Amino acid sequence: xxxxxxxxxxxxxxxxxxxxxxxxxxxxxxxxxxxxxxxxxxxxxxxxxxxxxxxxxxxxxxxxxxxxxxxxxxxxxxxxxxxxxxxxxxxxxxxxxxxxxxxxxxxxxxxxxxxxxxxxxxxxxxxxxxxxxxxxxxxxxxxxxxxxxxxxxxxxxxxxxxxxxxxxxxxxxxxxxxxxxxxxxxxxxxxxxxx
Numbered sequence: 001x002x003x004x005x006x007x008x009x010x011x012x013x014x015x016x017x018x019x020x021x022x023x024x025x026x027x028x029x030x031x032x033x034x035x036x037x038x039x040x041x042x043x044x045x046x047x048x049x050x051x052x053x054x055x056x057x058x059x060x061x062x063x064x065x066x067x068x069x070x071x072x073x074x075x076x077x078x079x080x081x082x083x084x085x086x087x088x089x090x091x092x093x094x095x096x097x098x099x100x101x102x103x104x105x106x107x108x109x110x111x112x113x114x115x116x117x118x119x120x121x122x123x124x125x126x127x128x129x130x131x132x133x134x135x136x137x138x139x140x141x142x143x144x145x146x147x148x149x150x151x152x153x154x155x156x157x158x159x160x161x162x163x164x165x166x167x168x169x170x171x172x173x174x175x176x177x178x179x180x181x182x183x184x185x186x187x188x189x190x191x192x193x194x195x
Contacts, residue, residue: 053187054082054123056145058138059130062087062113064097065152066130068173071101071108072180081187084124086116088134094156100169104177126187146190150179 055073057066066085073083090113098109116139123143129135130152138147152175155168 052080052082053125055084055126055128055183055187056119056122056124056141057083057085057128057130058087058116058134059085059152060087060089060133060154061091061156062115063091064094064155064169065172065176067093067108067111067113068097068101069128069130069176069180071106071111072104072173072177073183075104075106076177076180076184081184084114084119086114086119088116088137090115094169096155096166096169097173099166100173103170104173125190126183128183148183152176 057069057073059066062085066087070083070085073081093108093111093113098107101108116134119141120139121142124141124145125143126148127138127141127145128148128150129138130150131154132151135149135151152172153168155172156165157168
């Protein structure tokens with residue numbers, strides 16, 4: 001559990017989604033073979049989506065979390081999802097975000113940070129806020145977009161040396177990789193329902 005970084009009035013709890021998926025699958029198999037969950041693709045394996053989707057990731061600076069989420073979703077779907085990122089107060093792309101993503105085989109160096117106003121008149125299927133401050137001020141976007149909030153701590157909040165904060169960026173990349181993997185499944189399920 002951690003308190004909202006916006007005003008500390010909300011509490012956010014984190015569940016280990018991968019472990020929950022594993023336990024639910026084991027429970028279903030134990031009850032009856034017909035209740036076994038359909039195997040999902042392994043983490044990190046890319047696969048195109050069978051349906052088009054547009055996703056916007058938002059955070060304050062657009063220098064780490066939202067850029068990492070955008071790149072992970074693009075990678076996990078072989079760029080079949082139109083993923084974008086922006087911030088309410090764009091800063092610069094953090095070198096540790098670049099480094100953490102490079103460890104995962106994804107190059108985000110040279111990407112520019114963008115203000116969320118660049119996307120205000122665009123339509124998205126999903127708008128994902130990654131920080132509590134942006135959640136409080138997030139505008140409404142055109143279309144029937146689904147709003148999702150992931151309260152993820154800013155890995156650059158530790159103002160120590162780049163070396164001291166790097167493990168926070170690795171943890172953020174790992175958490176985002178899991179969350180985007182489950183987001184792909186949500187996108188598939190949601191858009192298939194509309195068909």
